[in-house]
Amino acid sequence: MILLARGEMPDSPTTASPEVKRPISVNARSLLLLAVLVCAIPFLAGSYVQFVCLLALINIIVTTGVNISMGYCGLVSVGHAGFVAIGAYVTTLLMTYSSLSFAPAMLCGIVAAGIAGVVIGLPALRLSPLYIAMVTFGFGQAVNLILLNWIEVTGGPNGMAVPVPTFFGNDLSNTGIFLMTAVACFGSLWVAFNISRSRLGRAFIAIRESEIAAQSMGVPIALYKTVAFAVSAMFGGLAGSLYALGSGYVNPDAFIFLISIMYVTMCVAGGLGTIAGPVVGAIILTILPELLRPFAEYKEFLSGLILLGFLVLMPRGLVPLLTSWKSRLMPKLARQPAPESV
Amino acid sequence: MLGQLVVSSLALGSIYALTALGFAIIYRASDVVNFAQGEMMMLGAMAALLLYRDLHLSYPVAFGCAVLISMAVAIVVERVAFRPLLHAPHFTVLLSTVAIAQVIRSGVRAFYGQELSSFPPAWSDAPIEVYGVRFTLLGVGIIATTALTLIIFLVLFARTNMGWAMRATAQNMRGAAIVGVSVPRVYSQTWAIAGGLAAVGGILLAPLIIITPDMGVIGNKGFIAAILGGFNSLGGAVMGGFILALMENLIGVYISSAFKDVIIFGCLIVVLLARPTGLWGTQKLKRV
Numbered sequence: 209m210i211l212l213a214r215g216e217m218p219d220s221p222t223t224a225s226p227e228v229k230r231p232i233s234v235n236a237r238s239l240l241l242l243a244v245l246v247c248a249i250p251f252l253a254g255s256y257v258q259f260v261c262l263l264a265l266i267n268i269i270v271t272t273g274v275n276i277s278m279g280y281c282g283l284v285s286v287g288h289a290g291f292v293a294i295g296a297y298v299t300t301l302l303m304t305y306s307s308l309s310f311a312p313a314m315l316c317g318i319v320a321a322g323i324a325g326v327v328i329g330l331p332a333l334r335l336s337p338l339y340i341a342m343v344t345f346g347f348g349q350a351v352n353l354i355l356l357n358w359i360e361v362t363g364g365p366n367g368m369a370v371p372v373p374t375f376f377g378n379d380l381s382n383t384g385i386f387l388m389t390a391v392a393c394f395g396s397l398w399v400a401f402n403i404s405r406s407r408l409g410r411a412f413i414a415i416r417e418s419e420i421a422a423q424s425m426g427v428p429i430a431l432y433k434t435v436a437f438a439v440s441a442m443f444g445g446l447a448g449s450l451y452a453l454g455s456g457y458v459n460p461d462a463f464i465f466l467i468s469i470m471y472v473t474m475c476v477a478g479g480l481g482t483i484a485g486p487v488v489g490a491i492i493l494t495i496l497p498e499l500l501r502p503f504a505e506y507k508e509f510l511s512g513l514i515l516l517g518f519l520v521l522m523p524r525g526l527v528p529l530l531t532s533w534k535s536r537l538m539p540k541l542a543r544q545p546a547p548e549s550v
Numbered sequence: 551m552l553g554q555l556v557v558s559s560l561a562l563g564s565i566y567a568l569t570a571l572g573f574a575i576i577y578r579a580s581d582v583v584n585f586a587q588g589e590m591m592m593l594g595a596m597a598a599l600l601l602y603r604d605l606h607l608s609y610p611v612a613f614g615c616a617v618l619i620s621m622a623v624a625i626v627v628e629r630v631a632f633r634p635l636l637h638a639p640h641f642t643v644l645l646s647t648v649a650i651a652q653v654i655r656s657g658v659r660a661f662y663g664q665e666l667s668s669f670p671p672a673w674s675d676a677p678i679e680v681y682g683v684r685f686t687l688l689g690v691g692i693i694a695t696t697a698l699t700l701i702i703f704l705v706l707f708a709r710t711n712m713g714w715a716m717r718a719t720a721q722n723m724r725g726a727a728i729v730g731v732s733v734p735r736v737y738s739q740t741w742a743i744a745g746g747l748a749a750v751g752g753i754l755l756a757p758l759i760i761i762t763p764d765m766g767v768i769g770n771k772g773f774i775a776a777i778l779g780g781f782n783s784l785g786g787a788v789m790g791g792f793i794l795a796l797m798e799n800l801i802g803v804y805i806s807s808a809f810k811d812v813i814i815f816g817c818l819i820v821v822l823l824a825r826p827t828g829l830w831g832t833q834k835l836k837r838v
Binding site for chain 2: 278334337341343354469472476506511512523
């Protein structure tokens with residue numbers, strides 16, 4: 209399977225030489241090995257490490273979604289925490305107030321987030337990137353404020369406890385939720401990969417590169433932009449519902465503006481417009497705060513500095529940088545035809 | 551009642567207007583939304599607090615020094631977080647301003663602690679009533695200082711070589727460079743002025759709220775105001791500040807204060823649907 213899709217940023221240096229356009233290929237066996245390793249985490253690691261890994265998997269799902277709208281279609285979203293919040297709260301509310309089991313509740317959460325994505329996508333059709341940023345920013349803030357102030361339903365700032373999900377009469381353990389999340393994560397990556405390689409993905413890239421050119425080639429930009437937002441929001445909704453189940457507790461603090469910014473940062477630090485970039489970014493930036501924990505009051509300061517260093521030294525992200533290094537060091541490897549893709 | 555609301559919105563509105571103007575001039579000159587503007591406000595307020603309350607300098611001196619400190623920091627911010635990224639993708643530059651905001655905020659917190667302080671007002675905040683409309687000397691002082699700042703800004707912008715260079719760069723960076731404008735210097739000046747405007751806003755705001763290293767969130771209001779008025783129109787951004795403050799007060803009084811911000815975002819989306827570039831903004835034409 210090919211882990212890197214061909215979606216470099218418009219002015220990236222890699223587009224200059226033709227051979228570096230070839231994606232890095234990873235064979236299916238090593239990917240399977242990776243999946244097995246991830247699924248083995250709950251059996252090998254302690255509960256703390258397991259929870260951090262769960263968060264990383266959830267963040268990968270969100271950033272993969274952000275990458276579809278932002279990396280491929282060029283629609284900036286600084287309110288993605290809003291979609292995640294909708295997924296989390298719809299799932300929790302349905303499980304609390306109705307007798308729905310976790311699976312249909314999650315499905316409703318995903319659909320609700322998707323609908324929100326369409327609603328937010330509609331005004332964004334007419335707007336330039338800055339104003340799309342504004343609309344998504346406003347959306348994220350609005351969701352957060354509603355969660356904070358609609359105390360009778362959402363519990364306000366105190367949040368809500370999530371009922372324990374049951375699976376055929378048995379309580380789903382943390383391990384079960386972890387495995388489910390891992391499956392969802394690999395599934396999302398597979399979906400995102402296929403989108404990026406399909407007619408839809410190529411249309412997204414065309415819109416990102418030049419809206420006017422795309423339109424004149426017959427790409428229905430209004431439809432596709434809305435689709436990009438909806439798909440990206442549904443990824444957020446999925447991640448949100450998994451977060452609710454995994455943490456057992458939701459409160460508005462988990463979905464503030466800074467979290468939305470963090471999702472975007474993960475994508476940019478890893479490399480926008482590649483499949484592997486957001487994965488790498490999500491893993492690094494989920495683990496980094498945990499590693500900085502011993503520094504207590506300087507933690508935020510250090511993570512800010514590290515982030516700034518990341519952005520200034522690798523403005524196009526880690527993955528595109530590695531790709532271009534690899535093709536420079538090993539031109540033969542990069543020129544080999546990719547093995548059969550999934 | 552309505553007159554009262556308008557009068558009491560003016561003071562808050564002028565603070566939003568200053569911040570919005572800072573956002574707008576950076577955006578016009580360098581096509582970047584500087585999300586560290588709120589932190590520049592906080593920095594101004596913090597510096598003024600230290601100089602005025604702890605070092606017992608007189609108010610105008612403390613005010614001036616705090617503004618100068620913020621301008622110096624803004625120049626450093628431009629050098630560190632913007633200049634190296636001149637040719638980088640847009641999102642990266644945007645995020646680097648967010649990162650530098652986090653560095654400033656947490657740096658100040660590490661240095662100063664999470665202490666809550668209040669700024670002793672330089673003018674009396676006892677209410678005065680004229681023709682049934684109440685206001686305070688503090689409010690008048692805020693409005694007057696803002697007016698003075700805006701006049702100084704206008705003179706700099708419209709009457710000096712620096713202003714000419716700034717406007718030329720905003721219009722066409724390459725063209726300006728060709729006719730001999732030092733574009734890097736214009737960037738420094740623009741960011742310094744924006745930092746100064748934010749600092750003035752922050753210092754004026756200081757007596758009205760509790761000062762913490764997190765007070766920079768108010769900078770978001772400047773961002774919203776600039777969007778409302780039109781990001782590429784300086785006058786629009788200033789007007790946006792006043793309109794936003796008025797809307798906040800009206801909605802807070804007549805509809806609901808808890809859902810005030812939600813309703814304002816709703817209104818904003820409606821405004822943007824009708825006028826995608828804000829009330830006074832103009833559409834940039836794109837060539838294919």
